[in-house]
């Protein structure tokens with residue numbers, strides 16, 4: 027089933043860039059440059075997520091947000107351009123909507139979009155992507171570069187925890203506990219060895235990892 031994502035943004039280059047960087051086979055994008063186009067697209071298609079600029083040629087994104095909120099629980103992620111917009115949106119978004127400040131890193135945007143979709147769809151979406159790796163924890167299907175990727179149950183749990191907390195340091199204790207049922211009987215070297223194997227499986231460079239980074243004395247952090 028397609029997941030319809032509406033991008034309401036009058037900066038055409040940014041809108042394209044966002045769509046390209048989020049692209050996944052199951053996503054369909056509706057790019058709208060005005061509130062009028064967005065209202066029409068929203069009325070005609072079952073939209074699963076809205077990325078919403080604030081300053082638009084025919085009005086404010088906040089107006090559209092209010093209208094959509096009155097009719098739907100669709101997740102709305104604001105794209106704010108400056109501090110003034112940020113303040114306005116931050117107050118407004120307290121009701122559950124999310125926001126990200128321009129210029130944003132596209133990897134950060136992707137994580138926010140995936141989180142919002144997961145939250146909205148009750149965790150069933152359990153799909154993750156980084157580099158050429160795809161992980162579907164719902165169906166237990168994993169691939170790298172289009173080929174099946176074999177992950178043991180403890181490796182799956184380690185990756186899932188790190189991915190759910192992308193950008194944060196996850197402690198060694200938390201990782202041991204999640205991967206090995208409490209982790210009390212698992213020594214630290216087992217975790218180190220498991221992380222080394224995981225890096226090799228996802229194709230990360232052990233000397234200069236792009237995704238799975240060691241935070242010395244603390245744990246690991248997933249980037250990407």
Ligand code: CA
Pocket residue numbers: 035036037079080081082
């Ligand atoms: Ca704008």
